[in-house]
Each structure stands twice: as structure tokens, then as C-alpha cells.
Amino acid sequence: MMDESRILRRTLAAAVLWASATTMAGAQSFPEREIHLVVPFAAGGSTDFVARAVGQRVEKELGKPLVIENKPGANTIIGTRFVAQAKPDGYTLVLATNGHTTNGTMYRQLPYDDEADFTPIIRIGATPNVIAVNPKVKATTLTELLALAKADPGGLKYATAGNGTIQHLSGEMLAQRAGVKLEHIAYRGGGPASTDVMAGHVPILISGLPPAMPLIQTQRLRPLAVTGLERSPALPDVPTVASQGFPGFESSFWFAILGPAGMPPDIVRKLNTAFGAALKDPDFQKVLAREGVTVAGGSPEDLRAFMKQDKEKWGAVIKKSGIELIQ
DSSP states (O other), X not given: OOOHHHHHHHHHHHHHHHHHHHHHHHHHHOOSSOEEEEEXXXXXXXXXXXXXXXXXXXXXXXXXXXXXXXXXXTTTHHHHHHHHTSOSSSSEEEEEOTHHHHHHHHBSOOSSOTTTTEEEEEEEEEEEEEEEEXXXXXXXXXXXXXXXXXXXXXXXXXXESSTTSHHHHHHHHHHHHHTOOEEEEEOSSHHHHHHHHHTTSSSEEEEEHHHHHHHHHTTSSEEEEEOSSSOOTTSTTSOBSGGGTOTTOOOEEEEEEEEETTOOHHHHHHHHHHHHHHHTOHHHHHHHHTTTOEEOXXXXXXXXXXXXXXXXXXXXXXXXXXXXXXX
């Protein structure tokens, strides 16, 4: 007579085989319905644009609709939490940005773990920030601007789209590297920040490249530096911060696709392949280039390593500057 332990072992083995077969079958047939891509920003911004542009290409790769869901609020926390709590079946994803790796340092508590509660899928790309001034400011280079800051005991003011944004952190990192005082003026969006700089109320604007481009092209703002490691094709005549005395200085607004923790590896690979194919499309690259975005791509492991490095880099800047946000 078969003993109970042997029966239990066989039962468990059968259960494991059944679960494995079910997972494999699910991965092979994935996707069977529409996929939802959560954008933790309001509609109409650069993140929303990137999501919709990449979504159109990925739909062709997967053969199913990719539905964009805008869930803004709390510096991306609301939309990100929604995905962290979703079923890990590949049908709910998030277009993550810098806030994913910086919020954990700026907020005392988050409703999720920014590493353990997510599955990295692929890095989409990044766009640099631009440091610009009101045309009446007596500085035509970053070096001249920082000299003005050093000569002013109160420091110079710089405007951004809000507290905790990558533009805010860029200004803090520049001040730390240059040894000058720069006072941050936070606005509720890039539009009001740009308006006040153009009006002369604040001398400096640190902005994402896409919204600043029309103002630069019409000479309402004077660009002094871009924050990528290389010059931007959108502003080829504007030098980088790194080339103006700050080697290695880099600050970009990046985009990546994440899912909830626990996603089946086969589905992760399938999504990585589909998004990766979209990123290799020359026409798609041109669409993003017009917004100042350079595509990235890579494996889920590449993205995991990138986010870990990004978290460490900006965590040090945040702690040194004493930035703390209240949810």
C-alpha cells in the first residue's frame, strides 16, 4: 500500500506540472486581449506623447490594442501604486520615469517598494533637460551664469515645473558640483515656470527639452546648456554641462516599461521583444527625435541595473540637499 508521504509527493509534483503547463500555455497565447499602459501623468505632456507613440507600434507587434490610461497625481505615486497592486499577468503596465527611482528618497513612506513590487521590462529612452535664461540675463555661457551666482550672496533663482522633479534635482546637483547657491522656485507645471522666466521674474529656467524648444526657437529664452552627456540633435549648437567644467554631469528625463512583481518570465520576454522591435523602427525613432527623445532598449536586466544606479545617484543628491516631500 502506498504510504501517505509518497502520495503527497506525487500530488505536489502533479500540481507543479499543472501550474507550469498552465503558465506556459498562457505565455504562448499572450496577449489574448488588450493591454493597459498606465501613464502616471496627465494627458497632453511629453510622457503621454511617448506612451501613445510607442503604443501604436507595439500594437502592431502584439496584434492587440494597447490602451493608454492616464492616472496622474502625487508625483507619479497614484498611477504607480495602481500597477504595483495589479495582477501580474502582463495586461497592466506602467510607463515609469525618474520619479520611480527618486520618490523613495524624497518621501518618508511609499505605498509600494520601488524595486520588489515591480518587474522591469525595457527602457524606452530619455530626453535631456535644458538650462536656459531670460535673454536680458548677462550670461551667454553656463560658466558666466555660475560666475553671476557666485557674485550674488543670495544666489540666483531657478524655476522648474515643481518640487521633486528631475529639473529640480538637476539644479541641486549643479549647485553642489559648482559650489554656488541656487534657490529653487517651484511652479505647478512647466508653463507657469516658463512664463515667469520670460517675464523676468526669475532669471533661470531648467526644463525638459520638448516644452522649451518653441521658446528657444523664438528667442524668448536663451539656452546655455543641455544636461545629456552629448549634445542634443534638437539643439546642436548648445554645449553640455559636462563639457563646461563638470565632467560626467548627466541629467535626463527617462522612460521605461514596468509591470507588477511576479510576472511570468516568458511574458516578460515577449513584451521586451515587442517593445524592442518598436524601438528599432527608424520611423518611430524619428518621431521620438522630434521630441528630443533618444531611444534606449535593452534587456530587463539592463533596466534593473540602470534604475539601481539612478536611485543611488539621485539619492545622494537628495540627501545632501535635504529635499523632503510630504504625500
